[in-house]
Amino acid sequence: MPDSQGLQRSSRAKGKGAEHIAGDCILLGAKDFASDGADYGDDIARAQASVPGGRAMIINFTVKARVASRAGASAYLKQPGDAVIVDRSGPRWLILSCPCGCGAELPVNLDRRAGPAWRLYESPKGTSVYPSVWRDTDCQSHFIILRDKILLFGPRGDDWWFDEEEISETELLDRVLETLSAPERSVEEIADQIAGSVPWDVMRCCRKLCRKGKAIEGTGQSKGRFRRL
Incomplete structure (x- = not known):
């Protein structure tokens, strides 16, 4: 308990x-x-x-x-x-x-x-x-x-820290895109598929992919879950 x-x-x-x-x-x-x-x-x-x-x-x-x-x-x-x-x-x-x-x-x-x-x-x-x-x-x-x-x-x-966090993440961005699928997945589920990653970094990459038009975030109760476009 x-x-x-x-x-x-x-x-x-x-x-x-x-x-x-x-x-x-x-x-x-x-x-x-x-x-x-x-x-x-x-x-x-x-x-x-x-x-x-x-x-x-x-x-x-x-x-x-x-x-x-x-x-x-x-x-x-x-x-x-x-x-x-x-x-x-x-x-x-x-x-x-x-x-x-x-x-x-x-x-x-x-x-x-x-x-x-x-x-x-x-x-x-x-x-x-x-x-x-x-x-x-x-x-x-x-x-x-x-x-x-x-x-x-x-x-x-809001999400200001997603842009201000200064780390090199080009490789992670590519791996997140590869891991995204048609069904929506949580950032924790995505991170579990990428060795060495943590959900916070995966979340930032997913949001960047959304801005690039390569992914979409759910709405309502699916907010914080992502799928590939």
């Missing part, structure tokens, strides 16, 4: 149609369970509204240790963005010091057997987590973890 904070997925079927900055979003502390599909947040304005300029604060994400029990995590969490992975024959939890600086320790479930869960992507480029994390209680922080950075969002919850 989920932790007492309630790790639960938001659902476009229940939402108001506001677009999230990327494909999936899981709420921390939500009261309503929903489907396990590709989800968006209900209202981006609820994200950390005090960020200057309405864009995102970028801070370091640092995995300080791997421990066998959640009880041993707190001693390692000194600064916002510090994290500990609870690993018992595989990652079970990511315990994170909230990036907003409120001091809360956020337990992020990595074990799908225990309920709605995030996925951990580790590579030489850094650690990423998918989908985004959104607390719907207390500080209401909303953020992405991408290659050892945390993007803490303010009121401008």
